[in-house]
Amino acid sequence: MSPKAAGLAKKSGHTNVKVYLEGEPAWAKAGLPTYASNDFVNKGNIVLIDLRSTAKAEKARLPRAVSVPYETLDDRMEDIPRKAPIVLYSDNEDQAIDALDDMRQEGFKKVSLVYGSLDNWLKADGMHESGPVTTEISWKRKLGAGEVTVADFEKALSGMASFHSPNPVILDVRTNDETKAGKFKNAVAIPLDELSARMGELPKDRKIYIHCSTGARAEMAHKELQKNGFNSFFLVADVECEGNECEIEE
Numbered sequence: 001m002s003p004k005a006a007g008l009a010k011k012s013g014h015t016n017v018k019v020y021l022e023g024e025p026a027w028a029k030a031g032l033p034t035y036a037s038n039d040f041v042n043k044g045n046i047v048l049i050d051l052r053s054t055a056k057a058e059k060a061r062l063p064r065a066v067s068v069p070y071e072t073l074d075d076r077m078e079d080i081p082r083k084a085p086i087v088l089y090s091d092n093e094d095q096a097i098d099a100l101d102d103m104r105q106e107g108f109k110k111v112s113l114v115y116g117s118l119d120n121w122l123k124a125d126g127m128h129e130s131g132p133v134t135t136e137i138s139w140k141r142k143l144g145a146g147e148v149t150v151a152d153f154e155k156a157l158s159g160m161a162s163f164h165s166p167n168p169v170i171l172d173v174r175t176n177d178e179t180k181a182g183k184f185k186n187a188v189a190i191p192l193d194e195l196s197a198r199m200g201e202l203p204k205d206r207k208i209y210i211h212c213s214t215g216a217r218a219e220m221a222h223k224e225l226q227k228n229g230f231n232s233f234f235l236v237a238d239v240e241c242e243g244n245e246c247e248i249e250e
Helices: 002-011 023-029 038-043 054-059 070-079 093-105 117-123 150-158 176-181 192-201 216-227
Strands: 047-050 086-089 111-114 169-172 208-211 232-235 238-242 245-249
Touching: 002 192, 070 093, 086 093, 086 117, 093 111, 111 117, 150 208, 150 232, 150 245, 176 238, 192 216, 208 216, 216 232
Parallel strands: 047 086, 086 111, 169 208, 208 232
Antiparallel strands: 238 245
């Protein structure tokens, strides 16, 4: 998404524009913190964890938060669904960052923090509640509009005829550098920032299944194609390719 955003910035007259091509995965791999938007905290399909003591959580906490005091986090790791986006918060930023690091070391990939921790949230008049806390963690994957499961995407890859239409098109919207390293066999490669100009290369009488490396660019491409009359769907998953060998991980 960053090259497209940079292009929009330049069109708006900005001249000192740079792109961090490695993006969020490299940022997180370097041990740097990531933060969730307030809208994602309020409405996202997430597991929201309050790292403070239970007594503090009872006095004031974010809606939907599950109480997992930091000192118990290691023991509760097995209770936390690994495919869920996890958002952590505390009243101590260092503690929250330590918890973020702990979860990444345990293999959790979708972990972020509430910006400014709880104090910042309350000062901004963010929604909160009080009373008895919830300690049970429950989460179920919810597909967004136009999103497909890994199983359905793999069916599309195999060209199965159960879709009641001609064989679907697999559209790869990663950058040229990414697709040079590898891509699905027979996939159509059109970088996201070139999609608007190259839509004529895609058929409107076939279903189009879109992927990138995580799903963010694929969703943007889906919205763009839908607006222009294409029958498209997108995959949210980690996709890594070497040659024609690609691995998909939710």
